[in-house]
Amino acid sequence: METFVYCNPTTLHFGRNSLNGLSNVLHQYGKRVLLVYGKGSIRQNGLYDEVMDNLKHVQAEVFEYEGIRPNPVIEDVEAAAALGRKNNVDVILAVGGGSVIDSAKIISITIPVTHPAWDFISRKAKPEKAVPVICILTLAATGTEMNPFAVISKKDANFKDGYGSPLMYPAHSFLDPQLTVTVPRNYTAYGIADLIAHCFEGWFGAGEATLGDRFILSIVQEAMKYGPMLLGDLGNFELREKIMYAATMALNGLTMQGKKSGDWAVHGIGHILSLLYDIPHGASLSIVYPAWMKYIETKYPDRIGALGSGLFNKDLTAHESIWRIEEMFRSLECPVRLSQTGIQGISKQKILELLVINKVSGANYKLNEEDLRKIVELFL
Numbered sequence: 001m002e003t004f005v006y007c008n009p010t011t012l013h014f015g016r017n018s019l020n021g022l023s024n025v026l027h028q029y030g031k032r033v034l035l036v037y038g039k040g041s042i043r044q045n046g047l048y049d050e051v052m053d054n055l056k057h058v059q060a061e062v063f064e065y066e067g068i069r070p071n072p073v074i075e076d077v078e079a080a081a082a083l084g085r086k087n088n089v090d091v092i093l094a095v096g097g098g099s100v101i102d103s104a105k106i107i108s109i110t111i112p113v114t115h116p117a118w119d120f121i122s123r124k125a126k127p128e129k130a131v132p133v134i135c136i137l138t139l140a141a142t143g144t145e146m147n148p149f150a151v152i153s154k155k156d157a158n159f160k161d162g163y164g165s166p167l168m169y170p171a172h173s174f175l176d177p178q179l180t181v182t183v184p185r186n187y188t189a190y191g192i193a194d195l196i197a198h199c200f201e202g203w204f205g206a207g208e209a210t211l212g213d214r215f216i217l218s219i220v221q222e223a224m225k226y227g228p229m230l231l232g233d234l235g236n237f238e239l240r241e242k243i244m245y246a247a248t249m250a251l252n253g254l255t256m257q258g259k260k261s262g263d264w265a266v267h268g269i270g271h272i273l274s275l276l277y278d279i280p281h282g283a284s285l286s287i288v289y290p291a292w293m294k295y296i297e298t299k300y301p302d303r304i305g306a307l308g309s310g311l312f313n314k315d316l317t318a319h320e321s322i323w324r325i326e327e328m329f330r331s332l333e334c335p336v337r338l339s340q341t342g343i344q345g346i347s348k349q350k351i352l353e354l355l356v357i358n359k360v361s362g363a364n365y366k367l368n369e370e371d372l373r374k375i376v377e378l379f380l
């Protein structure tokens, strides 16, 4: 195992009615609040009113930035940061899924500076301060509620990728599974695929950490068991609860301690599909993972076989494991080929071009241009 320091400073408030503790927490951070949210779901399901009641209760002065879109873009981050800076906000309250929370994290490091947020993402500048972020999570998927990462797109730079800073851990995250019952069937499924993919990225990462591997198998098995049940019963609180907790644990550091890194090639490829065709994140991963595994099958059969055998409690070869894993994504109603998304005008050449521009490769299993070309062929 590698030596490591593990400090996760996010306070998690988990479970039914956990929002009851919100005003107490808000109270500790000051009265000037930047409220950031998406394109309407929180207005439709009544959460907006509940949040506003809490803010009124602490006599907050609220500045709102509405309209963060899925696969969020840097332009919204810059505009929201300008609003926060102008009004000298004390705290950011992010209400939504990964796109809203990721945007809030970059907004939090951009408010204290005068240069564009892009300078951080392009590694021209390093953050030194951040406005605290409090999250109310409404979609179980990314793990952003308890990690220091954010993923952002800049379309004119052909860019979608992650950025991380210890300053970007949320101070508090509120996770009431009831808030996720309105997530539609497709996004519920993509969220489950995403949490599984986070576990896989850890599994295929560099270094050896057997306890981390056991955490990974347990989290994926939880998702394999309860994910399909949830798709058959979207309003079931207990199933929402299981998936929400699994998603947080899948990417909050737990599975990666003692390893050098995760692999992240599949995420890198998935980000390019989302950038080009606006594919929801989890769907991009269920498309790329089987193809990536098929491509590396002969090079790393042991690691793939061990994953399949561990997940399915059966002695499986790498080949059998891949087919079972692909079948698992299918059973979660997620696409496993790009053609299944119904997107028109897909260009193999364009995908490859952006993969190369963005220098997509794995941290552990390195990919060159020829490798990428073959993987693309496998998922079309």
Ligand code: NZQ
Pocket (backbone or CB within 6 Å): 037, 038, 039, 040, 041, 042, 045, 068, 069, 070, 071, 072, 096, 097, 098, 099, 100, 102, 138, 139, 140, 141, 142, 143, 144, 147, 149, 150, 151, 152, 179, 180, 181, 182, 183, 184, 187, 191, 194, 251, 267, 281, 282
């Ligand atoms: O915009 P609104 O109206 O909120 O609607 C959203 C959006 O249309 C809707 N939604 C969210 N909660 C809902 C709901 N609809 C009904 N009821 C609710 N309770 O769902 C749609 C998708 O939301 P989004 O936030 O985009 O989804 P997700 O949570 O999957 O986040 C995806 C983003 O996170 C990044 C992805 O790349 C992508 O940009 N990731 C962030 C990571 C991180 N920070 O650690 C890691 C991940 O690997 C991932 O890359």
Ligand code: ZN
Pocket (backbone or CB within 6 Å): 142, 194, 197, 198, 267, 281
């Ligand atoms: Zn992901």
